[in-house]
Amino acid sequence: MRHFYEQVYELVQQVPPGKVVTYGQVAALLGSPRSARAVGYALRYLPRGTDVPWQRVINHRGEISPRFPAESPLIQRLLLESEGVVFDENDQVDLKVYRWQGE
DNA sequence: GAGATGACGGGCT
DNA sequence: AAGCCCGCCATCT
Numbered sequence: 001m002r003h004f005y006e007q008v009y010e011l012v013q014q015v016p017p018g019k020v021v022t023y024g025q026v027a028a029l030l031g032s033p034r035s036a037r038a039v040g041y042a043l044r045y046l047p048r049g050t051d052v053p054w055q056r057v058i059n060h061r062g063e064i065s066p067r068f069p070a071e072s073p074l075i076q077r078l079l080l081e082s083e084g085v086v087f088d089e090n091d092q093v094d095l096k097v098y099r100w101q102g103e
Numbered sequence: 104g105a106g107a108t109g110a111c112g113g114g115c116t
Numbered sequence: 117a118a119g120c121c122c123g124c125c126a127t128c129t
Contacts, residue, residue: 004126023111027125036111038126043110045127057110061118065110072110 004030005042012043015056018084019100020093022060029102040065055079056100062092 007030015021027035043054044067055076059065064073077087085093 024113027111032125034112034123035125037109037124038111040110041108041125041127044108054110059110060112067110076110 004032004035004038005045008039008042009046009050009052012052012054012057014103015053015100017053017056018098020056020058020062020080020085020095020098021100022095023057024060025099026057058093060095062095062098064091 008026011026011029012021022036023039024033024036026039027033032038039057043052043057046052046054064076066073077091080093081087085098087093
């Protein structure tokens, strides 16, 4: 098999619009429950214009993880809202509703 | 090949 | 409920 990262990309591409997954969830689905951090690292190296719906990956609190540049999280939120995902007044989504359970 | 990096998560305060 | 600290893991330099 290829890099763990590539597996991350393939899995993320399977997430349907309007749904989200947490980093830990992605890691678990790949067989490494403790690799959540590595998942985030994988997305960090995504080139712009990739076909991977990286915006559907958020942290275990249902929030968009902060990062550089600061506009990135904003774009991510817009993309999710355009897919039907609703954020509450605390900029969080209800994971009980939007979490993608897997295939 | 060793040390640094980081878009995380869980547990405790 | 929110924030802080510490441990984890795969990749990068």
